[in-house]
Amino acid sequence: MKIYKHFYKIVIKYLTFPSSAWLQILRWNYVILTLLLGINFIAATPVMAANLSDDLLKQPAIQITVSLGNAVNELKFEPNHLEFLAGKRYQLRLTNPSQLKHYFTAKDFADGIWTQKVQAGKVEIKGAIHELELKPGAEAEWVFVPLKSGTYGLRCPIPGHTEAGMTGEIAIKN
Template identity: 80%
Template sequence: MKKFSIKLFRLHTTLRERQGRTYFILQLSLLLSLNFISYVPEAIAANSSGDLLKQPATEITVSLGNSANELKFEPNHLELIAGKRYLIQLKNPSQLKHYFTAKDFADGIWTQKIEAGKVEIKGAIHELELKPGAEAAWVFVPLKTGKYSLRCPIPGHTEAGMIGEIIVSNS
């Protein structure tokens, strides 16, 4: 596994910026918590096997580009079931950097962890950047059903066809 990065807040901020950001994060956390509560019954109903962490993860491999440097996700269509645990192996075999971006999808899942290199990341993730040759493992449980757009937002990549969709259903 090679280079991997996640966009975070910049480190140097003023006190006013930090206070404003803290207030915003508290408001957003409350809103997301209330929103999350509405997804939980749906996920629990879909998961009849009990503890999600003991449930074996269904593994799916997604390539971001390929060795011919074609701008596409392989596969570009994912069908998932709410309340089921998944392990998506993301691989970038191309010579270009790519993003796996599905913000609305990421808002409706619970991320258990992401492993990349010798780093394990926990918490909400909205976008993953994979540099050439990089790999990452994303373990999560979809909580909200729906149809979600997947894309690589690097200029020219979406337009060249580096798009896909993720469908989360109850069965």
């Protein structure tokens, strides 16, 4: 109701202001077009969002595996460069084959995606995720849809791991 009162005030303000007939016709057209687009957008948004999320959940996830370290305890991500397309659904399988714990930390990347779930063992986590810790021998799956294009840093923040080269890059492209 407040929206309609606001539009009414705009219409009264712009259409009663003394001006040439041509300018008044342009203002009328502008106000009517704005009202129609606004009403159409408000009405269509929930339906469009529901269809989009249904389509994404029906989309098979593209599977990518990343190892945090390796069996000989090298401090690196394998691979250390990941590339995703915005709007596609991914299942990132993280493994830790080493005898050390490692983190998969990419906060800016995590802020630019929609996380459907993270699953580790018999636990499924939903909501915003910024960092995953994998203990020796652990595995986790991160299902998400990239939304914001850009290039993001990846690292293991355990003291000495980043400095030893346990870093990477994640790119999201349109």
